Amino acid sequence: MPLAPKTLGTALAETLPLHSALCRREASAFQRAIQSGDDVVVACTQERRLFGELAEQTPDATSPIHFVNIRETGGWGRDAKNAMPKIAALLAAAALPAPDPVATVSYASQGRLLIVGPLDQAEQAAALVADTLDVTLLSQGPGVAGGAQERRWPVIAGRVDALSGWLGAFKLQLTRGNPIDLDLCTRCNACVTACPEQAIGLDYQIDMGKCTSHRDCEQACTVAGAIRFDRAPEALDAAFDLVLDLGATPLVDWHAPPQGYFRLPNGLGTPEALQTLLRLREMVGEFEKPKFFDYKQKLCAHSRNEQVGCNACVEVCSAHAITSDKARQRVVVNPNLCVGCGACTTVCPTGALGYTYPRAPDQGLKLRTLLANYAKAGGREPVLLLHSQEAGQALVEQLGRQAQLGRAAGVPARVIPVALWHAASTGIDLWLGAVAFGATQVVVLSTGEEAPAYLAALEQQMEIAQALLRGLGYAGTHFQLIEAGTPAALDAALAALGQTRQQVPAQAARFSVSAEKRSTLEMTLDHLMETAPALQARADGPPLVVALPAGSPLGAIAVDKDACTLCLACVSACPASALQDNQNAPQLRFIEKNCVQCGLCESTCPENAVQLVPRLLVAPERRQPVVLNEAKPWACVRCSKPFGTVKAIEAMLGKLAGHAMFQGEALERLKMCSDCRVIDLYSAQNEMKITQL
Known part of the structure; x- marks a missing residue:
């Protein structure tokens, strides 16, 4: 990589010594640095493990170590010689303190695994994991070869009514209505041989569509007594920790299925299947994940008085983690089902749902640090590339390696990659905030792993943000969603970003992003409106x-x-x-x-x-x-005290005038205030009593 120590040092306000072999012959320089007690930034992620081992071997090594990738993100590429401002920005952001820890969600798995699918495939999968997991098979037909004669694991069959839950807490609801009881069946095959319609397969269940009730099978099974056509359907509830679904139709057809549910639609003969089985073997014990959200009911605009208003988070969640609770005027988020995409926080207009991994102030500080140090090092027209830290990060690194081999241009010098847990976890407040901080464009990378609802939500939010900037007079396209699944597609999309220029505020903002979404949005709008070209062009006239x-x-x-x-x-x-x-x-x-x-x-x-x-x-x-x-207030006809409005009282009188209960004096009381209405009613009752006496 071409490196300019003087330019890179601007991120730390000092001239940096350049080390080119810290993980080898110059390792002593790294060891001296981590003995200082100061934060140490290592601009290499490839040798993270080696640096960790060196740190363990170094006495009195007390420095926190931060790793950052400057190679695939800009150091490798046709534009690498111009990437020093970007690298300086990445170094500065890497030196930021780690965000505060977030709350966690716990799971406990005892290894009770349900394998669903054709019996032959289910038994093959069971043979590969049964030494570490407690396996139960849910048969969905015999498959190609049928099951083995030896019954090695419990087998159940029937109509699946529901499968709900998550890792360590799955609940299966099943109705068993087949004449053959698999608990009693010995797999002797006598019924298979006896059936004249061949309605019994090697899953040992009767296909009632083929059966014509000869009952030959029942007679053949007299000793075991496993077949009874008069057996009533039986409901079964069973609990499992893990589910492996090999069936043709998924039991959970969600874009983001719950933790602990694994699906292999292409069977066991794929590399994906091997990885899944290896993961299953490791899923026994206690596990934690971040609690990705905070919910503040007092800010929620979902419902009032059992009327639904904003329903954006419920509609966008592909993990089925958010449900409506109109009676309690709130939404309910199940932390066990939440996968941390953050789309709910992106579409939430009030900030009632806030993202915590990281929180908005931490993310805002990172964006401001990147953009400020990029400008300080002489960079111009920065573009933020927001991508997921798994598939998105892998694609960026693949592009960098292709660029190093001369097969691609690589990440442009002005494009700063920013890894997120999920591409949908930021929204209009942070995007507009980034523009206020100096970004000319905010680009979100989709690699195909995102749910269609997430992409639609991102596009809608970008349309809103772009309309706002356009209306304020800032020319150009400031927000863009690019979809790329290959390095070549990403290379072409990033190259196209340089074909247009965007207008942004002349002075970068310096405010801190608030934990409250609306507060951040207001500070951002104030900054954008302060120098809005559309306002400068119209000194007089009505408000914009x-x-x-x-x-x-x-x-x-x-x-x-x-x-x-x-x-x-x-x-x-x-x-x-x-x-x-x-x-x-x-x-x-x-x-x-x-x-x-x-x-x-x-x-x-x-x-x-x-x-x-x-x-x-x-x-x-x-x-x-x-x-x-x-409106003009209505005056009480008895005491002249104003209450309600003329229009409201007249509308009520018009609607109730024909009602049998509101005739004569009753209708007249509607024209009175609440105090006079009570007095008049009490007086009328007393007059009635006197008359009766």
Whole structure:
């Protein structure tokens, strides 16, 4: 790699000595560094294991060691000589302290494995893992060869009603309705020989579609007594820790199946099958994974008064980990099913669901550090390439190796790869924040492992973010989703990024990303609006209004004043305090900055008088309460005290005038305030008693 120590040293404000063989003849320099107690950054991931061994062998080695890959990410490639600012940025980000630990989710597996599929394949798989796992077979037909004569493992069969759960806690619900009881069957094959319709296979279950009730098989099985046609269907509940599904139709047809569920649709003769079986053998004991999310119910805009507003997280989750609980006005996230994609946090308009691996402030600090040090080292027009740390990272490294061999251009000098747990785990707040920090583009890499719902959500959020920047006057395409499954496809997509230029704020922002999504979004908007080209071009005139696509987390509402009765149901439904009343007058007030466009006001309004308006109002008024509707108050006909509105009372009188219970005095009481209504009713009752006496 071509390296310029002086340029790279700008990340640490000093001139760096250049070592080219730290893992070999210059290892002593590494050992001296880790004895200093200071954080040590090693710009090599290939020899991570060797450096770890050297650290163990070095006395008084107390320095935290951080590893970063600068080779495939930019040091290898046709543009490598211009990649020093990027490498300086990667070094600076690697030196950041590790994020605080997150909560964990625990699993416990005793090794109870359910293998589902044709009996012959299930028995082959069982033979490879039964020495470490407690195996039960769920037969789904004999397969090509049928099962072995020797019954080595418990076998069950029947109609699967449900399979639910996760690693260590799977629950199988099965209905056994076949005349042959596999617990009693000895596999003597007498029934197979006796059946004239050949309705019994070597899975020892009767195909009732072929059977014509000769009952020859039942007579042949008199000794074992395994066959009874009068046997009633029996429900079976069984618990397992692991599931291996070899069936033609998956028992769990999710894009992100639960932990502990493995599916091999192509059978056992593939490299994938070998890896899966090896993983199964190791899945006995206690395991942990990060708890990828935080949920704050007070911010959630999902439901109010059993009305559903925002349902974005429920709809996007491909792991079926999020469900609606309208009665408790919340969503419920099952941490055992959550796989950490973060798509729910990306589409959440309020920040009620927050990503924790890492948290938004840690991720924001990393992006700001990368972009600030890139600019400090002389870099221009940086592009952030967000990719998953597994498939995405592997693809970037493959591209770097292809570039070193002269078969590809490699990662361009201005493209800074950023590894995420999952490509869908960041959203509009961090993307716009990155632009405010100086990025000209934010590119998200899809390698084909992402669920279609995730890609659709990313595209929708990018459309919103792009419309916002375009409306503020920033020219260009700032957000892009690229799909690439091969190094060649990624190489072509990255090369195309250099064909356009994007307009961004002249001065990079320096704010810290907040733990609250809306706070980060507001700080970002303030910075973007401060130097917005669209504002500079219009000194006078009405405020700038940027129209945004549907699904935007920003916007206003339109109220049909003719239909609105000021019942204020929308105020009680609003989870963000964007809609407010006025205790001194019949008014409906609105603070646009608070609105998250959840739609609860729209679905709650009994008069259908509310409509969402996704937009960004670039004016101080978006932070101030404005009156959307007001009305003349109704005066009590008994005491003249104002209550309700004229329109609301007249609408109620019109609807109830024909009702049998609201005639005469009862209808008149509706025109009274609550106090006078009670007094009038009490007086009428007393008059009735006196008359009776």
